[in-house]
Amino acid sequence: MTATVFIDGEVGTTGLQIRERLIGRNDIRLLSLPDDRRKDAAARADALASADVAILCLPDDAAREAVTLVEGAGTRLIDASTAHRIAPGWVFGFPEMASGQRAAVAKAARVSNPGCYSTCAIALLRPLRDAGLLARDAQLSIFGISGYTGGGKSMIAEYESGAATGSFVYATGQTHKHLPEIVKHADLATSPIFVPSVGQFAQGMVVQVPLFTEAAPATLHAALADHYAGSQFVTVRPLDVSVAREEPAGLNGTNRLELSILGDAASGRLVLSAVLDNLGKGASGAAVQNLNLMLGLDEAAGL
Known part of the structure; x- marks a missing residue:
């Protein structure tokens, strides 16, 4: 029917x-x-x-x-x-x-x-929490950039009319509307510091979570890969801790979400990274x- x-x-x-x-x-x-x-x-x-x-x-x-x-x-x-x-x-x-x-x-x-930012953050953090690789009370920071379509009709009009130019950081008071869902659904005890921004492009998103960790990149990667094994829409890129660029628009027009482990394995300074279309997934x-x-x-x- x-x-x-x-x-x-x-x-x-x-x-x-x-x-x-x-x-x-x-x-x-x-x-x-x-x-x-x-x-x-x-x-x-x-x-x-x-x-x-x-x-x-x-x-x-x-x-x-x-x-x-x-x-x-x-x-x-x-x-x-x-x-x-x-x-x-x-x-x-x-x-x-x-x-x-x-x-x-x-x-x-x-x-x-x-929300778009929360989808990325939760996708990166929840599998690590479930695998015991991230403490519930971990002190985290989340950084992200989205296309201006994430701001809805008014922001789209600002950019497409030329009234708004350039990129900007917002929600500096740490009250972004996605934070409560990130805390709850990533199973965190405390709210991360969250620094979102809008870029001078229409569509796409990159969200990153820096980590100082003793866990090897391969261990974190395996936890993500196991969690999303068989998923139609969420993929974990092959482990390569150094990539030239993370492109916000790389998955535009799709319902896909792509996750990566980046950073410096020797010093334990890693970055969890997620890319999606803010109007798609x-x-x-x-x-x-x-x-x-x-x-x-x-x-x-x-x-």
Whole structure:
């Protein structure tokens, strides 16, 4: 039977990308509201209640409101906002995160889509925590750079109009919205120092975590490789602690996430590195992957 899907907020950056990945599929029927009814609460409530799965591409408060609109309707939800990423009763939508996570997503009524930075950080850290190679109370720093599309329509307009030029660092007060989910889902006791930045390019992301460690690079690499063995979308590059460049745009247009161990093996100064498309595995691609799992479809459909 064809599943019915409603994207609440389909004209935003993430919503448009999800729609693009779903529009040509014959195993899904997309519900849509006319432009003049997209902010009509009654029309939205009807569409939400009519869907088998609704994908919320909304600001946090609007996403919370949307959840109340489907109470008792039986609609399953994927929330692309920050609102429910550490909330009780919601499954974190990173299927590759840990053993059993894919099955949990598949049967969930409520799935929270991860943030782009947090997907990278958790992908690097959680396997090392699970393997006993990283202390839960480790003092960590995370650095990252994303394309300006990660800032949504307003930031895209700034760059494409020429009003914004160059790169910048932000969230300097250590209150970035992805930090709580990184702490919870990477199984950390304390919040890392997080230094995110925006580059003067549209799409792509690199996230890096420096480590002083006595563990050999090969040991860390083996833990990552074992964790993601057989994954369709997460790959661990062959161990080569020195590469010329990490390119943020290297995986653009895909739902892939690529992990590396870099640095100086002799001194134990290593860097965990992750690359993805911030609009792919970092947002819309991940939502479609989760949708496929929830509907019992090919996990890679539309991706």
